[in-house]
Amino acid sequence: MLEIKDLHAGFDGNEIIKGISLTIKKGEIHAVMGPNGSGKSTMAKILSGHPSYEAMGGEILFDGENLLEMDAEQRSLAGIFMGFQYPVEVPGVNNAEFLRMAHNARRVKAGEEEIDPLDFDDLLSEKMKTLGMEKKYKERNLNDGFSGGEKKKNEILQMAILEPKLSILDETDSGLDIDALRVVSEGVNKLRNENNALILITHYQRLLDYIKPDYVHVLSDGKIVKSGDKSLALELESQGYDWVTTAN
Amino acid sequence: MSDTLVESSAESAFLDLHKKLIEQGSPALAELQQAALNRFELLGFPHSKHEMYTYLNTKELVETAFGLSDGSKKVSEDFVAGHIYPGCESQCLVFVDGILNRNLSRLEGVSANLVPLSEAVSDQELKKYLLETIEDENDVFAALSTAFCGEGLVFKVGDNTQISGPVQVLFVSTGGSPVMHAPRIVWQLGKLSEVKVIEKFVGVEGGYFINAVQDWLLAEGAGVAFTQVQADVSDSWHFSKTRVHLHRNSRFHSSNASFGTQLARHHYDVRLKEEGSELRLNGVSVLDDKEQVHNFIRIHHEAPQCISHQHFKNIINGHARSSFDGTVIVNQGAQLTSSDQLINNLMLSNDCHADNKPNLMIFADDVKCTHGATIGQIDEEQWFYLQTRGLSARVAKELLTRSFAKSIIETIEFPEVVKDLNGTLLKKLEVRND
């Protein structure tokens, strides 16, 4: 589904990602861990098409298509979803209305008709319920004044509404208490099937107890310095990153 | 305020025009018009550094050779009907080129409230007020307006009377050639009276100069909800002055939505004269191409315990310009004044321009006053975020721009006007955004 080949990338001419290769197949979950500033969010932003970040070498193929040639909208419509580490607040844009617009953009792309507003309201209510979100979040403006945890839930709500093929969740677990983490993880697990894939960026092995990865990669200074299975996360938790970064 | 009494040719052209007006006008108004003309002569048209006209250039306007319109030009009923808001059908005043057109108006609900200005000036108190405001007038265009006021109107609401449903005033300018007109309305609100008013300014063809003056005189406890939609043809000049006098515990809530013209200017002069009065002055403008809107505002807190809020937002694209020159003056003795003033500009192009001069002059010591102005662009992170959810760059930008205007449009208390603005004013953004 996703093939990253020797990717070099950064912004303003600074190279942050210094040669990453990674292949993700349908149905897989990949966890990406690594110290602060190692380039995890930069990689996620490159994947989602942030205009300030540029690829300086290598390529990314998504379902065989050159991802780097698509803009953010096209990537989203192609099925890529980015759950942001720090979702922006958009005052004045109603949450439910925005979700409906996003949902409809996807439907129109698929050649379907726009959803009836009442049907969408039902769909939204159902998805919110599974994430333990109160109704009032429909009326509020997009992320406006939301707590850190509320913003993260709202990201997963968007993921649920958009049903992407590939989701990149950048520290979705940070800011969630243990109960919220459980609810959100269950929500993410419900959305999984053999045709979609997940990249989980996290600092904590705790998340991986709920959403079990097939692979764990450690990023350090813009490179993947170690890859392994789930047990790698446990080792990292007990030994710290120095163990992998210095060994390399 | 004027530097010289020697008239330039621009002023003399208007003086000549005035002679024609006096010939065809109402004798009862001649004294008022003459006093205003004298004031106009004394003030003279503004030079480029005039303190009231710092941010706009009136040269082309004052050098245009205007004719007078007598309100006899035909406007179709369909045109008028297209601009009357649902719910206002039985109480709408239609002015054509500055003169109330009784055939096009629907006065059933309000006929008892209307007095032609020429009759109303026989009330010595009102006449005294009008003459005094002329003596104190420092805005040359407002003086010019009164000098040329046609058959103005006084709209009276008696004590303890609430006018049910909104009253609409539609100002139609027929244009097509350079003509000037000067509608004039005095709103006199009795004790504890209430009225809701929607004004809309539209044009059939361009070229006209509408120069309107209104007075709002609110007695104790009176309440006004006032919305203005300035939707003139862009190839026109729109000047307006709104004078407001607030007595004890009265409330004046005003929202202005402006499409702009080649030169549009709104002048507000508000006096909070007695304790407990409250003002809310909001405005939103959406400007493109070479359109302009300039707000000039003076709020005088003359008594303790009064409140004034101002919030203006401008969305500016193309080569458009806006300015805001607003001062809140808190007199000595106006203790416990609460006042805030905020201007936000959203700049959508590199060639657009906004000037802001929020200002406070405080002569009392126990007050709570704030003011500020911002100039910003579309937030790149917000824009990107929306695009990652599958919205196109254009739709995302439009959504953000609409959301910027929303906080002002939401304060308009008439759903039909909000609907109209969503479909027209905010639609202006769609064409050029890409």
Ligand SMILES: Nc1ncnc2c1ncn2[C@@H]1O[C@H](COP(=O)(O)OP(=O)(O)OP(=O)(O)O)[C@@H](O)[C@H]1O
């Ligand atoms: N917009 C930006 N402006 C300036 N520096 C940036 C920007 N984005 C990333 N960086 C820098 O790039 C490097 C990688 O940052 P990135 O956010 O990708 O790290 P991260 O692995 O996600 O860290 P964290 O675990 O703290 O989220 C850091 O040195 C960071 O300071």
Ligand SMILES: [Mg+2]
């Ligand atoms: Mg990060």
